[in-house]
Amino acid sequence: MNIRGLFVLSAAVLVTGCSSIEPWVAPYDRENLADPIMAFTRAPISQDFLDHVFESREGSRGATGGGGGGCGCN
Amino acid sequence: MSNHSPRTRLVSFVITCLAAGAAQAGVLPEDRADALYFRYDGGGVVINGPSVLVRKSIGEHVSVQANHYIDMVSSASIDVKTSASPYDDERTQSSLSLDLLHGKSTYTLGAVKSDESDYLANTLFAGVSHDMFGDLTTIGFGYKRGKNDVFKNVKIDGVKQRDPAFAEQMESQGFNLSVSQIITKNLLLSTQYEVVTDEGFLRSPYRQVRFFIDPFSQGQQFEQYPNTRSSNAASVRAKYFLPYRAAVDAMYRFYTDTWGVIGHTGELGYVHPLDKAWAGGSWIFEGRVRYYTQTAADFYRDIFPRADFANFMARDKELATYNAITAGVSATYEFKIARFPWLSKGSLNLRYDYMTVNYDNFRDATFSLGEFGALPAEPLAPGTEPMYKLNANIIQFFISAYF
Numbered sequence: 001m002n003i004r005g006l007f008v009l010s011a012a013v014l015v016t017g018c019s020s021i022e023p024w025v026a027p028y029d030r031e032n033l034a035d036p037i038m039a040f041t042r043a044p045i046s047q048d049f050l051d052h053v054f055e056s057r058e059g060s061r062g063a064t065g066g067g068g069g070g071c072g073c074n
Numbered sequence: 075m076s077n078h079s080p081r082t083r084l085v086s087f088v089i090t091c092l093a094a095g096a097a098q099a100g101v102l103p104e105d106r107a108d109a110l111y112f113r114y115d116g117g118g119v120v121i122n123g124p125s126v127l128v129r130k131s132i133g134e135h136v137s138v139q140a141n142h143y144i145d146m147v148s149s150a151s152i153d154v155k156t157s158a159s160p161y162d163d164e165r166t167q168s169s170l171s172l173d174l175l176h177g178k179s180t181y182t183l184g185a186v187k188s189d190e191s192d193y194l195a196n197t198l199f200a201g202v203s204h205d206m207f208g209d210l211t212t213i214g215f216g217y218k219r220g221k222n223d224v225f226k227n228v229k230i231d232g233v234k235q236r237d238p239a240f241a242e243q244m245e246s247q248g249f250n251l252s253v254s255q256i257i258t259k260n261l262l263l264s265t266q267y268e269v270v271t272d273e274g275f276l277r278s279p280y281r282q283v284r285f286f287i288d289p290f291s292q293g294q295q296f297e298q299y300p301n302t303r304s305s306n307a308a309s310v311r312a313k314y315f316l317p318y319r320a321a322v323d324a325m326y327r328f329y330t331d332t333w334g335v336i337g338h339t340g341e342l343g344y345v346h347p348l349d350k351a352w353a354g355g356s357w358i359f360e361g362r363v364r365y366y367t368q369t370a371a372d373f374y375r376d377i378f379p380r381a382d383f384a385n386f387m388a389r390d391k392e393l394a395t396y397n398a399i400t401a402g403v404s405a406t407y408e409f410k411i412a413r414f415p416w417l418s419k420g421s422l423n424l425r426y427d428y429m430t431v432n433y434d435n436f437r438d439a440t441f442s443l444g445e446f447g448a449l450p451a452e453p454l455a456p457g458t459e460p461m462y463k464l465n466a467n468i469i470q471f472f473i474s475a476y477f
Contacts, residue, residue, distance in 0.1 A: 022208070023207060023208025023209070023210050024210070025210060025256050025258060025259050027208075027209070030256070030259060031259075032259055032260050032315040033256060033259065033260070033262060033315065035319070035321075037315075037319070037320070037321045037345045037347055037358065038262065038313055038315055038321055040262070040264060040311060040313060040323070042345070042360075042406075043108065043472065043474065044108075044127065045108040045110045045125055045127040045141075045472060045474075046110060046404075046423065046425060046470050046472060048125070048127075048141075048143075049110060049112050049125060049143075049470060050402075050427065050468070050470070053114060053429075053466075053468060054364075054366070054400075057392060057398075057431070058337065058366060058368065058392060058398075059329075059331075059333075059335040059337055059368045059371070059392050059393055060305075060307060060327070060329035060335070060337035060339065060366075060368060061270060061305055061307065061329070062248070062268035062269075062270055062305060062306075062307035062329070063250070063266040063267060063268040063308055063309040063329075064266075064307075064309065064327065
């Protein structure tokens with residue numbers, strides 16, 4: 001997929017996001033997701049270093065960030 | 075400098091990580107400070123240094139993050155042994171980023187600067203992420219642009235300095251899209267897609283390929299790379315909260331690029347906190363296994379049939395066919411100090427990883443070429459050397475403070 005294709009896909013996702021959807025996991029049901037052990041990256045400084053070790057020795061690159069949890073728990 | 079593209083990819087990675095904070099839209103990341111010491115020892119290379127990371131909120135809508143990182147490298151790697159002299163070098167990297175929270179959206183802007191005696195990299199990046207569907211979904215976009223200056227160190231009258239006749243450039247652009255999703259009250263899912271394009275001088279100015287002069291002797295010449303590279307990477311990551319307060323996670327990434335490299339990455343992790351207090355604090359243990367495999371670039375060969383065999387010729391082991399396994403364990407001790415009420419939590423962390431890499435088409439040429447120009451006592455014929463294998467020990471110790 002090229003960059004233009006990505007923009008089209010992104011726009012489509014945003015447009016469909018305008019309709020309201022009832023959250024199937026209520027905010028008060030997100031206690032487990034808010035636990036610090038559920039963070040995709042618990043220690044960014046450590047993960048930065050370790051991923052640098054991998055990135056500098058491998059042909060692959062990109063799409064490695066934790067991406068956040070999308071929890072909205074606070 | 076042993077090669078170049080990793081520096082570019084490091085900047086790319088740092089940006090991804092900095093932007094990851096923005097992926098948690100709607101909530102600014104917590105204030106914290108971390109100080110890390112690391113040591114990598116493997117394949118004749120020792121890298122150690124400190125890294126300091128500080129994140130601080132300014133008011134309710136702005137958060138600033140600064141990172142300073144130093145790599146002190148002492149290298150007698152396999153590439154260096156077969157074509158150069160051992161060297162010491164230092165790379166310093168600084169980054170600064172700003173997150174701005176506005177409603178359900180977080181805007182991120184930042185810069186990364188990396189300085190090395192023969193490589194300078196500057197990158198700007200921007201991103202936005204947005205919470206939607208009752209905060210079940212976070213979608214994020216990011217763009218980055220980097221400009222790098224490539225130099226070549228030489229020794230003139232015994233003094234290491236930049237070759238005055240060598241100065242090259244490369245530029246990089248990237249776009250990424252991420253979606254994080256709450257699936258159930260115990261399961262999180264995160265997907266990412268990233269496209270990166272590089273243009274300019276992409277090879278190492280030092281590394282050489284080797285070629286047959288006849289079946290029993292070989293010659294060397296500098297690598298020749300295309301001046302563009304475009305890559306696509308897509309990953310999916312899931313994390314699940316177990317019934318007894320522990321978490322498991324799994325990750326898979328697919329990678330492909332215009333040089334013919336196809337990579338697969340898989341990772342499994344387990345996080346286990348101890349509920350019982352110990353000396354007023356608590357422990358968290360973590361175990362992790364990572365598997366990586368890739369196919370070689372189209373223009374990679376361990377040894378070419380003759381000099382100037384093709385327009386593009388590479389012998390970078392990063393572009394070879396190989397697989398790698400990394401296994402790691404970590405322990406975190408979290409505590410509070412009554413005397414420092416402004417410190418909400420502190421932690422001491424120790425992590426150890428062991429990495430082993432098995433190459434399928436990168437031979438250990440020291441068996442034929444020797445080391446640093448000195449031939450082995452009984453040199454093997456080129457192309458008959460054993461495959462190269464790399465084992466590394468990686469240690470990290472860091473202190474974290476949350477405010």
